[in-house]
Amino acid sequence: MNTRTTARAGAAAAALLSLAACVPVQPVRPAPPREDVTGVPVGARTVREGGDLVMGLSSEPDRLDPTTSSSLYTRYVMNAVCEKLYDIDAEGEIVPQLAAALPSVSPDGLTVTIPVRTDPVFADGTPFDASAVATTLTRNLTLEGSTRRSELGPLEEVSAPDASTVVLRYARPFSPITAALADRAGMVMSPTALEQRGEEFGDHPVCVGPFRFAERVPQTSIRVERDPLYYAADEVHLDSITYRIMNDANIRAANLRSGDVQVADSLSPQDIDALAREEGVGLLQTGSYGYQAVTFNVGNTDGAGEPPGRIDTPLATDPRVREAFSLAVDRTALVNSVFNDYYEPACSFLSPDSTFSTPASEACPPHDPQRAKQLLAEAGVALPYRIRLATSNTADSLRLAQALQASVADTGFQVVIEPIEYSTLLDVQSEGDFEAVQLGWSGRVDPHGNTSSFLTTGAGSNYSGYSNPEADDLVRRASQSTDPAERAELYGRLVQVVQRDNPLVYLYRVRSTTGYVSRGEDAVAGIETYSDGVVRLGRAAFVQSDE
Known part of the structure; x- marks a missing residue:
């Protein structure tokens, strides 16, 4: 634990004085049905x-740069100023926005052709065309600190053979590309503004919107x-x-x-x-397609996106400790007590509402305190085992952290809560300046958007520093397949791997x-x-x- 984390611990303790010492866990009861109003x-x-x-x-958005931002709240603002090649509709279907139609893919899956509109104009008067799209996508691939790179897959070349056509050439097939371009990776930036502002683009973003x-x-x-x-x-x-x-x-x-x-x-x-x-x-x-989770730092020593390092703590090196934490959590009781049954327990990155959901991906580790105690005993850790949990300083986040603290205490965990302002917490998470952090992900219509950046070695949003060749292979194979049933089966297997290693312990899904x-x-x-x-x-x- 470095000195910045230690310094925050004192502030965390002071901030918690105004809160109740614990949150009572209410009896589990079925949540009432909720009707979507979109x-x-x-x-x-x-x-x-x-x-x-x-x-x-x-919460305050991070920098208004589609290439580097990682905040949901940035997406709110950027949705008004930066249109994308594609979007989703109320039913979750992908529809063209700045693209003129859905992409066409070559028989071998290696060439993706995107027809784009030529009638839009950027807010600075620069004409919108395929060349502008190519400039944006190239920036997403090459800019240091880009969190979009892994979202675009094994993309080798971007070209604009004419004003209305963008061609993407891949090293291997990549089926999630259309879904990726329906979010920040597909937000097209003015090439004039990019040339003028460079890495400072986020201070004054210029797009079509x-x-x-x-x-x-x-x-x-x-x-x-x-x-x-x-x-x-x-x-x-x-x-x-x-x-x-x-x-x-x-x-x-x-x-x-x-x-x-x-x-x-x-x-x-x-x-x-x-x-x-x-x-x-x-x-x-x-x-929501997303999730809220506890992320454990198992190898993020030099910042997300960098090769993982070694952290010499039982929490980081022994998966039995992380599995014990997962088994100690009563997810349904947490949702009942903290969120009035309004949210849903979650045990994986994949929403049951997803077309890729299967019984394997919906399987949930049981609430099993006895097995959790047994795992901690097998790991040989001194009890109570102390974990510092960084979390947002909002009232709901602190209620959740306290309920989580109480939920796992009898098993042998001592959770020390560190409240941190949200935008600062994003930096803490990215830099690896944490032992455990409670944050979430707003979710994407294609499971690749919930997995690749977070679970593959060296990916831009792999805040845990997790590295497992089996997980890397499953994510890669799922992204290459064009068969929905095969992809669903692969994601189910990935859930099993993640629930074995527990770099993230998934907790619940919000209702927006x-x-x-x-x-x-x-x-x-x-x-x-x-x-x-x-x-x-x-x-x-x-x-x-x-x-």
């Missing part, structure tokens, strides 16, 4: 053109304004959107009730039932819950949120209330 359409209501919409954003970046006040807000050059400008109604940073869920809920914000993300399950009864407040909610003002002068519509976790505001508008 959008509020404008419909026949009268649109009030213009205005500034304010969204209460639960309904809005363009205007300003950022660190730790306070990000503002974007309507882009008059946008190819569908007639479909954009707002003058601007201000993303106001509000880390406290109670404050977001209070501002939503008062109308000081018109949209708020990541509402706490503690507030949802009351908000659902609130006059003038509407709720969007949907399941977004509140909006539904009545009065600040009523809004045209908001959408899908299972990728992103709140979409590009077509949002103030509307005349139904009152």
Whole structure:
């Protein structure tokens, strides 16, 4: 443990004084069914053109650079300013956005041809074409610190033979490419801005989108304004959107009730039932392709993306200790006690709602404290075994950490909680400056997006420093296959490997819950949120209330 982590421990202890010492675990009961509501359409209501919409954003985004960013909240902002080659719709289907159609693939799977549109214009006036796409994809492959590189697979060459065609040549087939280009890897950046700003692009991103970046006040807000050059400008109604940073869920809920914000993300399950009864407040909610987990540092000595090193602790070197932790966790009781049954227990990277889900991938390690104690005894560790757990300093995250602390205590684990501000926690995770960290991933429609970057050796988001040739091989083979049944079987086998090694212990899946003002002068519509976790505001508008 280095000196930065030790210094944080004192601050963590002070921060926890205001919280209850433990969280009681309630009796397990079945969660009520939840109905997905992915959008509020404008419909026949009268649109009030213009205005500034304010969204209460639960955490500060990291740098607004599609190549390097790793935060869900960055995706919220970038969704308004940086369109992608592809997107997903409310049903999770991949649809063209800046591409003109879905890709065509050669019979050998090694050449992918993407037709692109030529009518868009970047916010700085640069024409959009295949060459601009090639520039972006090349940057994603070559920029130091890129977290998109592994998402693009074994890509050997990117070319633009004409203005409307991009050709990708692969060393071996790579079936997840379309899904990868439906997220940050497919956000196309202005080549003019890239040439002018280089690695500083994220300070003033320039893309194609309904809005363009205007300003950022660190730790306070990000503002974007309507882009008059946008190819569908007639479909954009707002003058601007201000993303106001509000880390406290109670404050977001209070501002939503008062109308000081018109949209708020990541509402706490503690507030949802009351908000659902609130006059003038509407709720969007949907399941998630992602997960929340505890990541153990088993080899991240030089930062994510670097070759793994050795960490000489039982937690890092002995998988029995990590398996004991997994068996000590009562996932269902955690969800019940901390999140009012609103979320779902999770035991793998693959959502049961995925088309690739199988009984093997849905299998969950039991809550087995006796076996956990036996494994710790076999590992020969002194008890209680102490683990420092870094976590976000939000109320829900701290409630979860305390419930987790209580859940594993009788087994022989002593969890020491280190609360850290979210954007700082992302750096801590990436740098490997942790023993264990509780964070999550918002999820991708293709399982490759939940696995390759996190579980393959040296990948850009492999925060645990995990390295297992068997896991590497399964991820590679699944990405090469074009047979959905074969891919599903391979991901099921990968789940078994991960549950044996436990570099990550998966805990639960959130329901993405977004509140909006539904009545009065600040009523809004045209908001959408899908299972990728992103709140979409590009077509949002103030509307005349139904009152």
